[in-house]
Amino acid sequence: MKVASIFSLAFCLLLLLGTIRGGATSLAKFVTINDIPAISYAMWQSLTAALLLLTAGYLKTKRLPSFKQAGVHYLFCGIVGAALPNVLFFIAIKNMNAGAMAVILTLGPIFTYTLLLGLGRETVNRFRLIGLFLGLIGGSMIALGGAGLNFSFNVFYLLGLLCPIFYASMSVYVSCRMSSPADPFLVAGATHLVSFLVLLPVGLITQQIHPIWIAPDLTDGLILLHGLIGATAYALLFKIIELAGPVFYSFSSYIIAVTGVVWGILLFGEALTPTFLIATLAIFFGLYLINATTERAGSGPN
DSSP states (O other): OOHHHHHHHHHHHHHHHHHHHHHHHHHHHHHHTTTOOHHHHHHHHHHHHHHHHHHHHHHHHSOOOOHHHHHHHHHHHHIIIIIHHHHHHHHHHTTSOHHHHHHHHTTHHHHHHHHHHHTTOSOOOHHHHHHHHHHHHHHHHIIIIITSSSOOOOHHHHHHHHHHHHHHHHHHHHHHHOSSOOOHHHHHHHHHHHHHHHHHHHHHHTTOOOOTTSSOOHHHHHHHHHHHHHHHHHHHHHHHHHHHOHHHHHTHHHHHHHHHHHHHHHHHOOOOOHHHHHHHHHHHHHHHHHHHHHHHHTOSOO
């Protein structure tokens, strides 16, 4: 296949990935404002993604994940990298702008670099430090109500900021503690399966189980669609990296944020304010500095 054709395909897949992942924030907002409990939403979304990813992993490797060998790792990833941040995400998105949440989620690489730096697994680089500072400034502006007309503290934006921190924590754990992880589809599938198994008893105890099989409607279908989006995004991730490399894939963060904002405007009439635009540009430039200098250094957060 010609180089131009490869990058054309990679670019189309990148746009597809960005569009569906950016739209997932608006999808989640629509579901949550229809009074679906966050625990139940996260539980069914994890189960759907787990079944799809484990099936893909089995078809690829003819194996299933070994909980005997890596059960502790899967438990950590399932709780810290899926159950907790997803529940917080669904609680937060109900009470904040979908576009703002899409931008906040792009902070993952910046928090990953921060954690690696704190653990001594990253070298100090002035450009990455500037990127870190800009990302934190932009995230703080949004958390302080920068998506609205005035600055006013909103605890749900703070909850939203915790999501990329948890995702980054899982990434750092995998890179530092899982020296030879199984097939990525199996790891992701096991992570979501643990998330489901952890959230199921919590949902039963708190009586927050939403029975999607009783009189299923559009909302129930969107819950399952969200699980499908998660599994599809994971497959697209590996295909894009295979075609064009991890640096090219890193541009998905910008597309996800932009499409997330556009979906929020189209579906919920969310307004763009000067403060929000400045915060978004600060995060984008911070991501660029983190990604660009990481590639030159040949190491660092993915």
